[in-house]
Amino acid sequence: MSTNTKSGGVYLQLWLFMLLISVCWQDFILVNKLGEIARNPIFLFFPIFVLTEFLNLSKYKTRQFISVNNLFFYFIFGILCISIIYLCYWFISDKPTVILGEHVAIKSIKILLYYVLLWLFFRHIYFVLSAIGDPKKIGSVFYWVIFLHLIIILIELYTIPHALPFLHSLGDTYYRVRLLTVESSFTGGVVVMLLTTAITCTLYIADKAKRKKRLFVIVAFFVIYVLATTSKMFLVTSLACTTILILTTFKLNYKYLVAGLIFFIISVIFIYPKLEAAFVKDINYYTSTITRTGAYINGYLIAFHHPLGTGGVYFYYFMKYLDNSLQIVTSIFGGGDTSEILTWGVKNDKAIATGAEFSLWLAILGIPGGLLFIAIHYKLIIYSRLHLFIYWGMIYFTITSFFSEIIMAKPNVILFWALILYFLRIKIEKLSYDK
Numbered sequence: 001m002s003t004n005t006k007s008g009g010v011y012l013q014l015w016l017f018m019l020l021i022s023v024c025w026q027d028f029i030l031v032n033k034l035g036e037i038a039r040n041p042i043f044l045f046f047p048i049f050v051l052t053e054f055l056n057l058s059k060y061k062t063r064q065f066i067s068v069n070n071l072f073f074y075f076i077f078g079i080l081c082i083s084i085i086y087l088c089y090w091f092i093s094d095k096p097t098v099i100l101g102e103h104v105a106i107k108s109i110k111i112l113l114y115y116v117l118l119w120l121f122f123r124h125i126y127f128v129l130s131a132i133g134d135p136k137k138i139g140s141v142f143y144w145v146i147f148l149h150l151i152i153i154l155i156e157l158y159t160i161p162h163a164l165p166f167l168h169s170l171g172d173t174y175y176r177v178r179l180l181t182v183e184s185s186f187t188g189g190v191v192v193m194l195l196t197t198a199i200t201c202t203l204y205i206a207d208k209a210k211r212k213k214r215l216f217v218i219v220a221f222f223v224i225y226v227l228a229t230t231s232k233m234f235l236v237t238s239l240a241c242t243t244i245l246i247l248t249t250f251k252l253n254y255k256y257l258v259a260g261l262i263f264f265i266i267s268v269i270f271i272y273p274k275l276e277a278a279f280v281k282d283i284n285y286y287t288s289t290i291t292r293t294g295a296y297i298n299g300y301l302i303a304f305h306h307p308l309g310t311g312g313v314y315f316y317y318f319m320k321y322l323d324n325s326l327q328i329v330t331s332i333f334g335g336g337d338t339s340e341i342l343t344w345g346v347k348n349d350k351a352i353a354t355g356a357e358f359s360l361w362l363a364i365l366g367i368p369g370g371l372l373f374i375a376i377h378y379k380l381i382i383y384s385r386l387h388l389f390i391y392w393g394m395i396y397f398t399i400t401s402f403f404s405e406i407i408m409a410k411p412n413v414i415l416f417w418a419l420i421l422y423f424l425r426i427k428i429e430k431l432s433y434d435k
C-alpha cells in the first residue's frame with residue numbers, strides 16, 4: 001500500500017486527538033462571552049489552519065477532494081456576494097443598521113467567517129488524516145476518544161442532574177445524557193462520527209485479539225448510549241439509515257445484509273416504543289419539536305420570498321417570517337407550545353437558526369445554495385460507499401443535515417466529510433499499488 005504510514009508520527013496523532021476532542025466539545029465555556037462561534041474550541045485553531053495552508057497540501061489532493069472543496073468554496077463566495085448586495089441595499093434604502101443588538105455588517109462578516117473557518121477546518125483535517133496515512137493509527141486515536149466518552153457517559157449516568165458542570169457553558173442542572181455537548185440532541189452526530197470511523201479503522205487491524213478488544217469497548221459505548229439517550233432524531237434517523245442501507249446494498253455480501261436486517265428488527269422492537277413515547281411527551285409537555293419544526297419551515301419561507309438568498313442578514317428575515325411558519329407548524333401538530341421560539345429575537349439574535357443546514361443554506365443563498373448543498377452530499381454519498389459503516393454514517397449525516405444538523409455548531413459533520421475523502425484516497429492508492 002502506497003500510503004505514507006511513516007509520516008503519521010505520534011505528534012500528528014496527538015494533534016488529531018486534540019482536534020477530535022475539540023469537535024466533540026460542543027458546549028465550550030467561551031460561548032457565553034464570544035457567541036456561537038465559540039460553541040466549540042475549533043475557532044481557537046484558526047491561525048493554525050491558515051498557517052498549514054502554506055504547507056504542501058497539494059500532494060494529498062485528489063480529484064474527489066478538489067470537487068467537494070470547490071463546491072464548499074463556491075457557497076462561501078456566494079455568501080460574500082449576496083451579503084454585499086444586501087448591505088448596499090440596506091444602506092441605500094436607509095434601513096436600521098443595528099438589528100437585534102448588532103450591526104448588520106458585523107453580523108454578515110461573522111456569518112461569512114463561520115463558514116471560512118469550517119472550510120479551513122475541512123481542508124486542515126483532511127491534511128492531518130492524509131499525513132498520518134495509516135488507518136490503524138487513526139483508529140487508535142478514535143478508540144481513545146471513544147474510551148474517554150465511555151468514562152464521561154458513565155459519570156453522567158451516576159451524577160445526573162449535576163454531571164460535570166465545569167465542562168459546560170451553563171452550570172444548570174440537566175437530566176439527560178449530553179456528553180460534551182450542550183444538550184442531548186447534539187450527541188447523536190458525535191456518536192455516529194466516532195463509532196463509524198472507529199469500527200472502520202479497527203477492521204484494518206490484523207491482530208484478532210486486539211481487534212476484538214477494541215470492538216468490545218466500541219460496542220459497549222454504543223449500547224450504553226442507545227439505552228441512555230433521549231435524542232429522538234438519533235433514534236428515528238438510525239432506523240431510517242438501516243432501512244436505506246439494506247435497500248441499497250444488495251450487491252454486498254449477504255452476511256452484511258443479514259446483520260443489517262437483524263439490527264433493523266431489534267431497533268424496531270426496542271427503539272420504536274421509546275421514540276413514540278418521547279415524541280408524544282415532547283408535543284404535550286416540551287417545546288423542542290415545535291421549535292425545530294418552526295425554524296426549519298422558516299428557512300423555506302425565506303427562500304420562497306428571496307430565491308437568491310439573503311446572505312448574512314438572513315436573521316432579520318428569519319424574524320420577519322416567523323409568525324407565518326408558526327401558523328403552519330401549529331396547524332400540522334394541532335397546537336403545541338410555541339413559548340421557546342417566541343423568545344427568539346426579543347433582545348438579540350441568540351439561538352436564531354433555521355433548524356437544519358439545508359434550510360439554512362436556502363435562507364442564506366436561496367436556490368443556488370440548495371443546489372450546492374445537494375451536490376456536495378450526492379458526491380459524498382457516492383464516495384462513502386466503499387466502506388459499509390462510513391456509508392451508513394454518511395446516510396445519517398445527509399438525513400440530519402436536511403432536517404436537524406447545523407454545522408456551525410457541529411463541526412463533526414465537516415470532519416466526517418474529510419474522513420470520507422481520506423478513506424477514498426487510501427482506497428484509490430491501494431488499487432493503484434496493486435496494479
